[in-house]
Amino acid sequence: MMANAAGLLSLGDQGYGDELLAGLWLTLRVAVFGYAISIFLGLLVGATALSPRRIARAFWRVYASVFMGVPSIVVIFILYYNGPFLVRALTEPFGYDRIDVSPYVAGIAGLGIVYAAYIGEVVRGAVLNIPRGQFEAAKALALPRFLAWRKVILPQALRLALPGLVNVWMVLLKDVALVSLVGLADVIRMADIAAGVTKQPFLFYTAAGLLFILIATVSTWIAEALERRLQRGDRGARGH
Amino acid sequence: MTFDPVLAWSILPSLLRGAGITLGIVGPVLVLGFLLALPVALVRMSRRAWLRWLAWMFVLFFRGTPTLVLLFMIYNGFAGMPVVRGSVLWLVFIDPYYCAVIAFTLNHAAFLAEILRGGLEAVPKGSVEAARALALSRAQLLFLVRLPLALRLGLSAYQNEVILLTKGTAAVSAITLMDILGAANEAVAMTYDPLTPLICAAAVYWAIVHLLRVGFTRLEARASRHLVRQETARSPSLATAGSVQHKV
Numbered sequence: 001m002m003a004n005a006a007g008l009l010s011l012g013d014q015g016y017g018d019e020l021l022a023g024l025w026l027t028l029r030v031a032v033f034g035y036a037i038s039i040f041l042g043l044l045v046g047a048t049a050l051s052p053r054r055i056a057r058a059f060w061r062v063y064a065s066v067f068m069g070v071p072s073i074v075v076i077f078i079l080y081y082n083g084p085f086l087v088r089a090l091t092e093p094f095g096y097d098r099i100d101v102s103p104y105v106a107g108i109a110g111l112g113i114v115y116a117a118y119i120g121e122v123v124r125g126a127v128l129n130i131p132r133g134q135f136e137a138a139k140a141l142a143l144p145r146f147l148a149w150r151k152v153i154l155p156q157a158l159r160l161a162l163p164g165l166v167n168v169w170m171v172l173l174k175d176v177a178l179v180s181l182v183g184l185a186d187v188i189r190m191a192d193i194a195a196g197v198t199k200q201p202f203l204f205y206t207a208a209g210l211l212f213i214l215i216a217t218v219s220t221w222i223a224e225a226l227e228r229r230l231q232r233g234d235r236g237a238r239g240h
Numbered sequence: 241m242t243f244d245p246v247l248a249w250s251i252l253p254s255l256l257r258g259a260g261i262t263l264g265i266v267g268p269v270l271v272l273g274f275l276l277a278l279p280v281a282l283v284r285m286s287r288r289a290w291l292r293w294l295a296w297m298f299v300l301f302f303r304g305t306p307t308l309v310l311l312f313m314i315y316n317g318f319a320g321m322p323v324v325r326g327s328v329l330w331l332v333f334i335d336p337y338y339c340a341v342i343a344f345t346l347n348h349a350a351f352l353a354e355i356l357r358g359g360l361e362a363v364p365k366g367s368v369e370a371a372r373a374l375a376l377s378r379a380q381l382l383f384l385v386r387l388p389l390a391l392r393l394g395l396s397a398y399q400n401e402v403i404l405l406t407k408g409t410a411a412v413s414a415i416t417l418m419d420i421l422g423a424a425n426e427a428v429a430m431t432y433d434p435l436t437p438l439i440c441a442a443a444v445y446w447a448i449v450h451l452l453r454v455g456f457t458r459l460e461a462r463a464s465r466h467l468v469r470q471e472t473a474r475s476p477s478l479a480t481a482g483s484v485q486h487k488v
Contacts, residue, residue: 069446071407074421074438081434171404177306181414188308195316202317209305209313216304 005203008194016194016204023190024211030107030184031176035169037112042119049124060120067117073178076110080182083109107179115172122164126157159230166223170216177212187211244436251427251437255444258423262448265340265409265419270402272341273348278387280349281356295353302350308411310343315415336415348405355397359390392463399456403449410445420444 009017049060067075079086083101130153138148180188191208195201283295302310318324319333332338363386371385391398413422424441428434 065450066446068403069407069449070442071410071421071445073410074424074442074445077421077425078435078438078442081428081438085434174304174306177308178411180308181411188306188312191309192312195312199320201320202313205309205313205317209301209309212306212309213300213304 005200008198008200008203009207016190016198019190019194020187020204020207020211023185023187024215026104026184027176027186027188028215030104030111030179030186031169031173033108034111034115034176035172037108038115038119038168038172039165041112041116042123045116045120046123046127049120050127064117064120067114068121070114072110072114072175073181075114076106076179076182079110080106103179103182103184106182107176107184111172111175111179114175115168118168118171119165122161122168123157125164126161127153129160130156162223162227162230166219169219173215173219174212242435243439244433247427247431247433247436248440251423251440254418254423254427255420255437255440258418258420258441259444259448261337261412261417261422262406262409262419265337265344265412265417266402266406268341269344269348269405272345273352276345276349277352277356280353281360284353284357285360299350299353302346303354305347307343307347307408308414310347311340311411311415314343315339336412336417339415340409340412340417344405344409347408348401351401351404352398355394355401356390358397359392359394360386362393363389395456395460395463399453399460402456403452406448406452407445 008015009020045060045063048056048063051057051060080101080103083106087101134152134156135148138152143152176186177188180186180192183189187208191204195204198204280295280298283291284299286292286295314333315336318339319330324330324333332342367385367389368381371381376384409419410421412419413425416422418426420441424437427437431437
């Protein structure tokens with residue numbers, strides 16, 4: 001039984017190990033690109049949340065409520081089915097009219113849009129927890145607004161936001177599994193195929209689950225190292 | 241690709257049936273998940289290292305594995321095992337509903353165990369000592385003092401987890417259950433309308449999550465009414481400290 005399992009999971013023609021790893025690579029890419037988009041959009045969402053303009057805050061409230069209230073897989077399905085129409089409407093004036101939206105693109109876009117709402121919340125919480133004096137100090141130094149944010153506020157906000165950002169990554173990572181429902185050839189899909197051929201579903205799904213845990217564990221290590229690095233300026237500077 | 245109100249109205253009954261299945265999974269999972277999470281949380285704080293390690297493995301595995309994988313593992317994996325096939329258990333694992341409840345219970349219990357542990361560890365030492373001084377038994381100490389305090393401390397984390405769980409059940413359509421997403425996808429296949437059924441499904445999910453949020457806000461106001469009173473009695477620091485911790 002054990003030798004059999006090792007054979008089935010081995011790399012190469014005999015086993016499905018290499019197929020699983022190829023699927024894992026795709027899962028990771030969707031997760032990383034989706035996360036990158038969610039950080040970018042999330043900063044914008046966070047900015048609207050903190051804006052003094054009422055209309056911007058109203059936009060933030062609607063965005064957060066919608067995308068925190070709807071499962072990401074529903075958003076991904078909507079993008080996957082309707083993406084071609086959307087893309088065609090955008091590109092037709094330029095002469096392209098045959099563009100398909102792959103599960104890959106729909107997954108990245110869907111996760112990016114949904115998790116931007118959560119990132120926005122993290123950003124908002126972090127900026128609100130920066131002492132007022134920091135804003136005032138930046139102003140007193142006559143820093144232009146952009147520089148004040150880039151050099152004073154955001155570096156400190158990052159330290160406060162890190163645990164929240166890591167949290168969002170962990171949740172997003174597991175949501176990539178759902179993208180296999182629109183046909184992404186990710187690690188779950190590969191486990192599915194291997195399970196069907198070998199009649200060993202339990203073995204392959206467990207292997208897929210353990211691969212997710214492996215990524216999560218490695219992520220935790222990286223996050224801890226990052227946290228230590230970001231804390232280095234904070235040593236001994238406590239007590240304000 | 242436009243929203244079709246007539247179609248939306250006609251598929252509403254099947255979506256609401258789907259909502260019944262979604263809630264029919266969430267309800268039992270909340271109860272069973274709590275019953276499982278409490279012992280796991282207590283074992284996580286055990287004095288014996290190997291017991292702590294065991295509970296940690298449970299949490300690590302069921303928290304880290306995507307629920308879709310758990311669903312496939314249980315629904316496709318167990319039902320195919322010769323040991324299971326020959327026993328009564330087969331009747332359980334052949335039914336996607338039971339499999340969904342089992343999978344989400346394990347996942348929810350792992351998250352909840354960590355929330356409970358966090359809450360139990362944050363219970364002030366003085367409260368525990370006071371309860372000991374009153375000669376409460378260990379069970380009384382747990383159920384009358386530590387657990388109620390822990391539940392209040394963990395309430396906002398619990399709210400987040402319940403909402404994630406509710407949205408997470410959308411994965412059960414992968415094992416043939418006709419939940420909200422399942423019903424919507426069926427309507428997509430039958431009507432060739434790629435937008436309307438899914439927008440309706442999104443609206444139903446949103447409504448459920450919104451009701452959960454409203455309910456939890458009420459519960460939180462009730463659970464922390466003593467803090468509000470202190471606020472009016474010119475001691476706002478405690479109340480705000482509590483509410484800051486609750487947000488995000």
